[in-house]
Amino acid sequence: MEVKVTRRRLLEIGGAIGATFFMAPAFEHFTSWAAATSGEGAASYVRSFCEMCTSRCPIEAKVVDNSVVFISGNPDWKPTGGRVCARGGAGFSQMYDPQRLKKPLIRTGERGEGKWREATWEEAFDLIASRMKELKEKYGPESMAFACRKGPHMPFLYNLAKAYGSPNTFNHESTCPLARTVALEATFGTANLGVDYGNVSYLITLGRNYFEGIHVAQARGVMAALQKGAKLVSVDPRYSITSAKAKEWLRVKPGTDLAFVLALNNVLIRENLYDKEFVNNYTEGFPALAEHIQQYTPEWAEKECGISASDITRITQELAAARPKAVVDWGWRTQSTPEEFELRRAIVIANMLLGNLEVPGGTFFQKNAKFLNTMVGTEIIPMLKWPKMPPFPEPARPRIDGAKVKGHANIMVPPVDGVVQMIPEAILTGDPYSIHGWFVYRYNPANTMPDTSRVIEALKKLDFLAVCDIYMSDTAWYADVVLPEATYLERDEGFMDSSGGAPFYTLRQQAAKPLNDALPYWQIMQGIAQRLDLGDYYNWKTIDEFRLAQLGGNEDLLKKAKEQGFLGFLQKPLFLRDAQSVADFAKAFPAAQTLVDSKGLIDTPLTNLHTKTKRIELFSHEAEEFFGRGLPVYKPVNLKQVNENYFIQGKVAIHTNGHTHNVPWLNNLMPVDGIWIHPQTAAKLGINNGDLIELTSDIGAEQGKALVTNGIRPDTVFTYFGFGRLSPDLKRAYKIGVNCNQMLKNSVAAVAGVTLQTRGVSIKRV
Ligand SMILES: Nc1nc2c(c(=O)[nH]1)N[C@H]1C(S)=C(S)[C@@H](COP(=O)(O)OP(=O)(O)OC[C@H]3O[C@@H](n4cnc5c(=O)[nH]c(N)nc54)[C@H](O)[C@@H]3O)O[C@H]1N2
Numbered sequence: 001m002e003v004k005v006t007r008r009r010l011l012e013i014g015g016a017i018g019a020t021f022f023m024a025p026a027f028e029h030f031t032s033w034a035a036a037t038s039g040e041g042a043a044s045y046v047r048s049f050c051e052m053c054t055s056r057c058p059i060e061a062k063v064v065d066n067s068v069v070f071i072s073g074n075p076d077w078k079p080t081g082g083r084v085c086a087r088g089g090a091g092f093s094q095m096y097d098p099q100r101l102k103k104p105l106i107r108t109g110e111r112g113e114g115k116w117r118e119a120t121w122e123e124a125f126d127l128i129a130s131r132m133k134e135l136k137e138k139y140g141p142e143s144m145a146f147a148c149r150k151g152p153h154m155p156f157l158y159n160l161a162k163a164y165g166s167p168n169t170f171n172h173e174s175t176c177p178l179a180r181t182v183a184l185e186a187t188f189g190t191a192n193l194g195v196d197y198g199n200v201s202y203l204i205t206l207g208r209n210y211f212e213g214i215h216v217a218q219a220r221g222v223m224a225a226l227q228k229g230a231k232l233v234s235v236d237p238r239y240s241i242t243s244a245k246a247k248e249w250l251r252v253k254p255g256t257d258l259a260f261v262l263a264l265n266n267v268l269i270r271e272n273l274y275d276k277e278f279v280n281n282y283t284e285g286f287p288a289l290a291e292h293i294q295q296y297t298p299e300w301a302e303k304e305c306g307i308s309a310s311d312i313t314r315i316t317q318e319l320a321a322a323r324p325k326a327v328v329d330w331g332w333r334t335q336s337t338p339e340e341f342e343l344r345r346a347i348v349i350a351n352m353l354l355g356n357l358e359v360p361g362g363t364f365f366q367k368n369a370k371f372l373n374t375m376v377g378t379e380i381i382p383m384l385k386w387p388k389m390p391p392f393p394e395p396a397r398p399r400i401d402g403a404k405v406k407g408h409a410n411i412m413v414p415p416v417d418g419v420v421q422m423i424p425e426a427i428l429t430g431d432p433y434s435i436h437g438w439f440v441y442r443y444n445p446a447n448t449m450p451d452t453s454r455v456i457e458a459l460k461k462l463d464f465l466a467v468c469d470i471y472m473s474d475t476a477w478y479a480d481v482v483l484p485e486a487t488y489l490e491r492d493e494g495f496m497d498s499s500g501g502a503p504f505y506t507l508r509q510q511a512a513k514p515l516n517d518a519l520p521y522w523q524i525m526q527g528i529a530q531r532l533d534l535g536d537y538y539n540w541k542t543i544d545e546f547r548l549a550q551l552g553g554n555e556d557l558l559k560k561a562k563e564q565g566f567l568g569f570l571q572k573p574l575f576l577r578d579a580q581s582v583a584d585f586a587k588a589f590p591a592a593q594t595l596v597d598s599k600g601l602i603d604t605p606l607t608n609l610h611t612k613t614k615r616i617e618l619f620s621h622e623a624e625e626f627f628g629r630g631l632p633v634y635k636p637v638n639l640k641q642v643n644e645n646y647f648i649q650g651k652v653a654i655h656t657n658g659h660t661h662n663v664p665w666l667n668n669l670m671p672v673d674g675i676w677i678h679p680q681t682a683a684k685l686g687i688n689n690g691d692l693i694e695l696t697s698d699i700g701a702e703q704g705k706a707l708v709t710n711g712i713r714p715d716t717v718f719t720y721f722g723f724g725r726l727s728p729d730l731k732r733a734y735k736i737g738v739n740c741n742q743m744l745k746n747s748v749a750a751v752a753g754v755t756l757q758t759r760g761v762s763i764k765r766v
C-alpha cells in the first residue's frame with residue numbers, strides 16, 4: 001500500500017519519536033536528513049532487520065524519496081510484536097549522521113595522529129592486498145589476525161582469513177557470552193539453547209538485565225510472563241530496571257553468585273525437590289553431583305555471597321514448586337568472575353534438576369533446520385547453503401589462543417569464537433608467536449576490550465591495521481586503512497539464521513541507497529579477495545545470486561522472503577516434551593510421526609547428544625578429562641583489595657556497547673553517565689550527589705560525576721558501559737563519561753576463556 005506523506009506529517013513523526021530530536025546537537029543531523037528528502041513523495045515500506053545491536057530484531061523501514069523516515073518492528077514478526085527499542089527507532093539518525101565515515105581513508109601521519117587522505121575503493125583494496133601479501137611473505141599468513149563482532153558478516157571475513165592461510169579468526173564472544181557457550185557445550189554438546197520467557201512461572205536472573213540489556217522479544221516475553229503472574233527474582237549488586245520490576249531484589253556480593261547457585265542445587269537435592277524422572281531419563285552423573293553438592297549448604301553460601309540462608313532455602317522451594325516452568329537464567333554477558341565456567345555450569349545444572357528442558361516456560365534446544373532435519377532423518381526444512389568454493393589451505397601454525405588444540409591451552413572454547421583478547425598479547429609479547437597484521441571489522445576493541453592503554457599500545461606496534469566501520473571508531477583511529485561500510489539500512493545482504501523455538505531466516509534489504517561512498521561487507525571482502533587472487537571464494541555477482549545459492553535456487557522462497565522480511569517454517573515454537581506442540585509438529589511434518597512416543601512426546605534428541613555419554617552431562621566428562629572440572633567447584637575469587645570497592649558495569653537502554661554514543665538522537669538522550677555510589681560510602685568519603693569523583697584501579701583512573709543512590713551495594717560502584725570515547729572524530733562522545741576498560745585488566749578465565757569486567761577501585765573526590 002502506498003501512502004502519501006507530506007513534510008508536515010514527517011515533522012509530526014519526528015516530534016512523536018522524541019522532542020529531544022530538535023534539540024541542539026541533533027540539529028546538524030536533522031538538517032542533513034531533511035535535505036535528503038522533500039518529504040512529499042509516496043511512502044514505501046522495506047522489511048529488514050536491525051543492526052543497532054546484536055539482537056538483530058526484524059524491522060520495517062518507512063521510506064519516502066529514497067529517505068528512511070521511520071523504523072518500526074516488522075509487524076508480522078510475532079516475538080517482537082512489531083516493536084523496536086529506542087536504539088532501533090534511532091537507526092536513521094545513525095544513517096544520516098554527517099560524522100559518519102564517507103570515503104576510504106589512508107593514513108598519512110603517525111599512528112593515532114589523525115592525518116588521513118581520502119582514497120578510492122580500488123586504492124584501498126590494492127593497499128590492503130599488497131600489505132597482506134607482504135606480511136605473508138615475511139612472517140607467514142598466520143601472523144595476520146582477523147576479528148569481528150559475531151554476526152552475518154562473520155563468514156565473509158573468516159573465509160578471507162582462511163583462504164589467505166591464517167587460522168587466527170576471532171569474534172567478540174570472549175568479551176561477552178562465551179562462558180555460557182562453553183558451559184552449555186560441556187553439558188549438552190551444543191550451545192544452541194534458549195529460554196521460553198513468555199511462559200515462565202518463576203524466573204531467577206543473576207544479572208541478566210532484560211530491560212536494559214535489551215532483546216525486544218525476550219523483554220516482551222518476560223513482561224508477558226509477569227503480567228500472567230510469574231515471579232521474578234533479580235540477583236544483582238545493583239537496582240537495575242529488571243530489579244525494579246522483580247518481586248525480590250537480592251543484593252549479591254559481586255563475583256559470588258556461584259555460592260548462591262550451588263546452595264540452590266544443594267537444597268533442590270537435599271530436600272528432594274528436583275525432577276527425579278527427568279534426571280533418571282536424560283542426565284548423567286547425578287550420584288556424583290548429589291555427593292559433591294552436600295558441602296554447599298545455604299548457611300555456607302550466606303557467608304560467601306551475602307544472601308541469607310533462609311532466603312536461599314525459601315526461594316529454592318518456591319522455584320521447585322513452580323517447575324517445570326521454573327528457570328534460573330544462564331545469562332548473557334558472562335564476565336563477572338574468573339570462575340565464570342563453574343557459575344554457568346552450576347546454573348545449567350540447576351535447570352536440569354528442575355526438569356525444565358523442552359517444555360513451555362522452560363529451556364529449549366534451538367529448532368534450526370539442522371536440528372530438525374537430523375532429528376527427523378530427512379530434509380523437512382531447507383538448510384541455508386553457502387555458494388560453492390574451493391577448499392581452504394591447511395594453516396602452517398595453530399591458532400594463537402590454542403582453542404580446541406588438545407593440551408595447548410587452559411581453555412575449552414570453540415575455535416569459531418576464540419579468545420580475542422589474546423591478540424594484543426600476541427602482538428606485544430610474541431607469545432606463542434607474533435601477530436603483525438590485524439583486520440578489524442565491525443568491532444571496536446580500543447573501547448570494548450579490557451586495558452585500553454595496552455590495546456592501543458598493541459595497535460601502535462602492528463605492521464598493518466585495517467578497520468572497517470561506519471564511524472571513525474576508537475580502533476579505526478589507529479588504522480592504516482579505514483573502510484567505510486554502508487549502514488544496515490543502506491545494504492542488501494543474504495539470509496541470517498534467526499531460529500529459536502522454531503526455524504526462521506531473516507533477510508536484510510536495502511531501504512535507501514548509500515549516502516556516502518560506502519559499500520556492504522560482502523562487496524568489501526570480495527574486492528580484497530579478488531586482489532589477493534582469492535576471488536574464487538567469493539564467486540557471485542549480485543546479492544540475489546548469493547541469496548539464491550543460500551536457498552538452493554528456490555526463487556519462490558526468495559520472493560516470499562523479500563515480501564515478509566523473513567522465512568518461517570513452523571506456526572509455533574516446538575517443545576519436544578509437550579504433547580500439544582509435538583502433535584502440531586507431526587501433523588505439519590508427517591515424516592516426524594515415527595518419532596512420537598506413547599506419551600505423545602519426542603525425546604530422541606535428548607538422549608542422542610554430542611557429549612561423551614550422549615546424555616545431558618551433569619558431570620561433564622570433557623571438562624573432567626581436560627581440567628579436572630567435571631562438577632562445579634567453588635573457588636573463592638579475590639576481585640578487590642580490602643579497602644577498595646567493586647567496580648561493575650552494564651548496558652543502558654538507549655546505548656549499545658562501544659557503538660551508539662555518537663549517534664545524534666541517542667547522544668542527545670544520554671550524552672554522559674554517572675558513577676553510582678551508595679549514600680553511606682559517599683558520606684564516608686565526603687562525596688555529594690553530582691560531585692566529580694575519581695575511580696582508580698591498578699590499571700588506570702577515570703573521572704565522572706557521583707550519582708548517590710541506594711540502588712547499589714555500599715561496597716560497589718557502577719557505571720553504564722561504552723562512554724569516554726577516545727576517537728576525536730566521534731565529536732559528540734569524545735572523552736565524555738567514564739571509559740570502563742581504562743580501569744580493567746586484560747585476562748583470560750580458566751576453561752571459558754572470557755575476560756573479566758569486575759575490578760577493585762579506590763574512590764576519591766576530585
Ligand atoms: N540497550 C542495550 N541493549 C543491549 C546491549 C546494549 O549495549 N544496550 N547489548 C547487547 C549485548 S551485546 C548483550 S551481551 C546483552 C547484555 O545483557 P545483560 O547480560 O542482561 O546486560 P548487562 O548490562 O551486561 O548485565 C550486567 C548486569 O549484571 C550486574 N552485575 C554486575 N556484576 C554482577 C555480579 O557479580 N553478579 C550479578 N548477579 N550481577 C552482576 C550489573 O549490575 C548489570 O545490571 O544486551 C544486549 N542488548
Ligand SMILES: Nc1nc2c(c(=O)[nH]1)N[C@H]1C(S)=C(S)[C@@H](COP(=O)(O)OP(=O)(O)OC[C@H]3O[C@@H](n4cnc5c(=O)[nH]c(N)nc54)[C@H](O)[C@@H]3O)O[C@H]1N2
Pocket residue numbers: 051148149172175176177333441442443444445447448449450468469470471473474485486487488649650651656657658659721740741744757
Ligand atoms: N568493561 C566492559 N567491557 C565490555 C562490556 C562491559 O559491559 N564492560 N560489554 C562487553 C560486551 S557484552 C560486548 S558484546 C562487547 C561489544 O563490543 P564490540 O564487539 O566491539 O561491539 P560494539 O561496541 O557494539 O560495536 C563495534 C563497532 O561496530 C561499529 N558498527 C556498527 N554498525 C556497523 C556496521 O553496520 N558495519 C560496520 N563495519 N561497523 C559497524 C560501531 O561503530 C563500533 O565501532 O563489549 C564488551 N566489553
Ligand code: SF4
Pocket residue numbers: 050051052053054055056057083084085086087088089214215216
Ligand atoms: S534490541 Fe533494539 S537496537 Fe537491538 S536489534 Fe532490537 S530494535 Fe535494534
Ligand SMILES: [Mo]
Pocket residue numbers: 175176177333
Ligand atoms: Mo554482548
